[in-house]
Amino acid sequence: MTEVLVTEVGPRDGLQNEKALIPTEAKIAFVDGLTAAGHRQIEVSSFVRPDRVPALADAEDVFRGIIRRPGVRYVGLVANQRGLERAQGVDCDTIAVFTATSKAFTLSNIGMNVQDSLSRYAALTRAAHAGGLGVRGYVSTVFACPHDGPTRPEDVLRVVEALLAMGCYEVSLGDTTGVGTPTQVRRLLDTLVPRLGADQIALHLHDTWGMAIANALTTLEYGVRRFDASAGGLGGCPFARGASGNLATEDLLHLLHESGFETGVDLRMVASAASRLADSLPHPLYSRVHAALRAQDDEFGGTSC
Amino acid sequence: MTEVLVTEVGPRDGLQNEKALIPTEAKIAFVDGLTAAGHRQIEVSSFVRPDRVPALADAEDVFRGIIRRPGVRYVGLVANQRGLERAQGVDCDTIAVFTATSKAFTLSNIGMNVQDSLSRYAALTRAAHAGGLGVRGYVSTVFACPHDGPTRPEDVLRVVEALLAMGCYEVSLGDTTGVGTPTQVRRLLDTLVPRLGADQIALHLHDTWGMAIANALTTLEYGVRRFDASAGGLGGCPFARGASGNLATEDLLHLLHESGFETGVDLRMVASAASRLADSLPHPLYSRVHAALRAQDDEFGGTSC
Helix, strand or coil, X not given: CCECEEEECHXXXXXXXXXXXXXXXXXXXXXXXXXXXXXXEEEEEECCCCCCCHHHCCHHHHHHHCCXXXXXXXXXXXXXXXXXXXXXXXXXCEEEEEEECCHHHHHHHHCCCHHHHHHHHHHHHHHHHHCCCEEEEEEECCCEECCCEECCHHHHXXXXXXXXXXXXXXXXXXXXXXXXXXXXXXXXXXXXXHHHCCCCEEEECXXXXXXXXXXXXXXXXXXXXXXEEEHHHCCCCCXXXXXXXXXXXXXXXXXHHHCCCECCCCHHHHHHHHHHHHCCCCCCCCCHHHHHHHHHHHHHHCCCC | CCECEEEECHHHHHCCCCCCCCCHHHHHHHHHHHHHCCCCEEEEEECCCCCCCXXXXXXXXXXXXXXXXXXXXXXXXXXXXXXXXXXXXXXXXXXXXXXXXXHHHHHHHHCCCHHHHHHHHHHHHHHHHHCCCEEEEEEECCCEECCCEECCHHHHHHHHHHHHHCCCCEEEEECCCCCCCHHHHHHHHHHHHHHHCCCCEEEECECCCCCHHHHHHHHHHCCCCEEEEEHHHCCCCCCCCCCCCECEHHHHHHHHHHCCCECCCCHHHHHHHXXXXXXXXXXXXXXXXXXXXXXXXXXXXXXXX
16 A cells, blocks of 8 residues: 555644744644645644643634635544534534553643543543544553653553544554654554554654654554654654754655655645744744755755855 | 674764864864764765865874774775875875766766776775775765766666775765665665675765665665764755755664664764864754754753753
8 A cells, every 4th residue: 555644733733832922824824735735634723721732722713714625634632521612613523632651641741640531532532423523542652751761562552442442543653752763663563553453553753863754664664554744843842952853744755755655745835834834933944855845946046055 | 783883974074065164173072082982983084185175174184183093994085196195194094985976976076987986996996905005985976966867776886896896895875965765775775785795885874855864774674784974963965954964973873772783882972072073163963863862961950841
């Protein structure tokens, strides 16, 4: 199978920790640009408590403002019944629920342990399905937790199984702190793929330690054909100074397209959408391919060496 | 075989296009730091015409100033008899000769075509061997040439065969503009390794398009155990704005060590050497692992979030 589904997470995961105030109109234009680029699944915003994630407090306005292309999933993050109601209030048709593999991380991130989060999400998923919404699952810290250390693949398996059993149509495996390596990807997928198959698994990679593209390449060997990525490399781990959080959509698309996979997404249009958003940011983008494309354009335009 | 030889090219390839004036003492301290880190092969400087590469015009002073650990190869780039004599004048025991696969590139880089360069280097290698020096070969543009387009693997094979036949102890294959992808690495090594074996081949990767680590991972599958890398990601293609030239030694070492390979090189000591050199540079370093290590140190030191 040569088709890969890239889920664009820039508007939500990419911007949630952004310190700069980004105008709602800029976010809407960003999502519209990503839709125009051909993305089929876009994480638009988060219906969590605005005081917890103030950068995404305008979730309703963004959902109301964007142009929705039929067949494209526009995803909103949801942690509880209130969030689901907010999502339904703006006709969001796909929600994402998020937990992790480690007790310490789920406690600090969502204020409960892993098992309690799964119980809550089972009820939430039932309610969402009853309302006709699709539910995507997220599992953070699949390789290691900043508090609890290395993650056992069996612990990831258990959480993914629970999310699929409750009806999530896919589960995204998050290397939250970007510490994964090809060896760790193998260990994880050696455990997961024989039990779950490859069809409902996505990898959500961070490039903090420079391994994201190599990890994606290793993932492809297992038949997994779903990845999350963030236009311009927006977002990611806030403690990696001057660097490098989410795997950049441009870098992933370059790898995929050059390796013979089809995504339906136009690399240059993603880069354009990221460039326009970057006008609202106080820092540069983190994508190598983005920088190389811009340098090439400058060269062709005759403005640089 | 789990041992990998990493050739450190930061002092030469990393600095040759640097616009800032770097004090000779800083270069000497850089090489000494890389020696202390455990490198067994270090490209120190270039004995080409100083008017062509003014940044390395102090080659003799650097060679005279560095501490040489027995068993470590300190390499000087040489293009002709005059360069060989300069190298011998400072007891440089290993020279590197450099050509490319494409006529346009060799013409612009060394002023002759590929065949003429090989004839010249055959004579130069004989003279070097007669003087007791080792000779390393470089082939640029192994995936594509900025002027001539894609490179045929058979053309690389022919040049590598010629360099080995004249007595180069290893040949480094350069992705000069960083356009290589895992698919292209496979095509090249599918041609080379069955004919030449893997023992005398090194890969010299650039990260301009973000694929260097993935390319290294693919290379390892072929049994190739030699790579060039540049501390801090110094150097590289000058037209990639704000980015990303040579594969950073820190990033490569992280991949190798986490994948179970031994290099004998201390990652943190390489990063320290690069950090000290960076005090003389007007721009940041380009290594993700370097940035992540520094962020970690800051965190542990309590100076940042």
